[in-house]
Amino acid sequence: MSDPHALGHPAAPPAGALVHIVDDDEAIRDSLAFLLASRGLVTREWPSGEAFLEAASTEGCCCVVMDVRMGELGGIETFERLRGRDAGTPVIFLTGHADVPIAVEALKKGAFDFVEKPFNDNALVDVVIAALAEAESRRSRVAGRGVLEARLKNLTPREAEVLPLLLGGRLNKQIADELGVAMRTVEVHRARIFEKMGVRNAVELTRLLGGAGD
């Protein structure tokens, strides 16, 4: 097992972070919870993939440590269902069986890491802390995108029509010709777009949206 996204030794976990432990073996769950708690991490135990999916909230900053092999619903399948509803939560798989295709599949599907038992305690905790940092990073990105999308949704239909033309570097005169309106009208739309998007000019808007206004 390797140190996955090592940027140096992982620091303290984000505030309010939670580690979900999903395993049908109670002894293992408890043992993991004890280990993580001894490093100041808050955990929540789940006896099955179903239980986890049914009742766990992954809204706050959290990650999942999950066994690959479980009763009805296996770890990989649980992971896929989780991704369907929340793709931002990092998942670390544990397995007691050397199974390369499963490991490859999990990682390619986006699992954060894949750990064979028995594992080194310190190394696993480091992976968990790194996963929590990644979870926090993903949340920040998603939040920023949400603000942007809300602002875009606040544009009127006509403003939304002008936006890509504006981002294309067109003159007001050209846009007016294309839409069959007066140049003054384009100026009004333009000013309203800047105001709603919280920018001062076309360059700031372009930096904010890049190619996303197409």
Next chain:
Amino acid sequence: MSDPHALGHPAAPPAGALVHIVDDDEAIRDSLAFLLASRGLVTREWPSGEAFLEAASTEGCCCVVMDVRMGELGGIETFERLRGRDAGTPVIFLTGHADVPIAVEALKKGAFDFVEKPFNDNALVDVVIAALAEAESRRSRVAGRGVLEARLKNLTPREAEVLPLLLGGRLNKQIADELGVAMRTVEVHRARIFEKMGVRNAVELTRLLGGAGD
């Protein structure tokens, strides 16, 4: 083993594509070469990681199919050295030993795929073709970046100084104040930047460079 980056059934490989086969077992090399040739792929065999690194050119569109365990220089180490000099060539690892940590490590280090022997012939060919498509895609991206960097290098020192200010959405007057020059001077630099970067206005420039002018 899974279909890695499946976008549907992989099409024909890019023109001029080459598959490097790196394995110290000659029989396996020949067998692989035969299989890939039967699907119209051009191959080149290498008996060791050293031989491959020393004499192989990875400039054109190509990918590598490599055994994990080899004599002196192992597959993973060969891969790391290759990445040090050319990070764009996709590498597919083959292994006859179930070894999860190695698989996890390889994928996390950026390997394209990891395949256990014995493997399904058709599936392996599909992975190779997908890897070649990925190689082509990476080359296009790198080429585009090269053109951009050449243009940026063509700017005079003063122009390079004005660029980030321009991309920050600043007025010519503000830039002039900050640099302690006349507004006319800023206009000249600005016009020269547009000309050299092949754009017509600040919006086009911003789209081209995004935040990269900082």
Next chain:
DNA sequence: CGCGCTATTGTGGAAATCCGCAACGGCCGG
């Protein structure tokens, strides 16, 4: 020394952008 390049600056004029103020018409909901 002459040439090319870089950096700077001024003049005058045109085009583009920005915007306050004002107004009109249509649509929708309370």
Next chain:
DNA sequence: CCGGCCGTTGCGGATTTCCACAATAGCGCG
């Protein structure tokens, strides 16, 4: 019916951007 919102347009004026033409000074290289 009235008010709010959307879309449109005009006027006049200010600011900003763009640029042809012209010029100077400094530096490096053949």
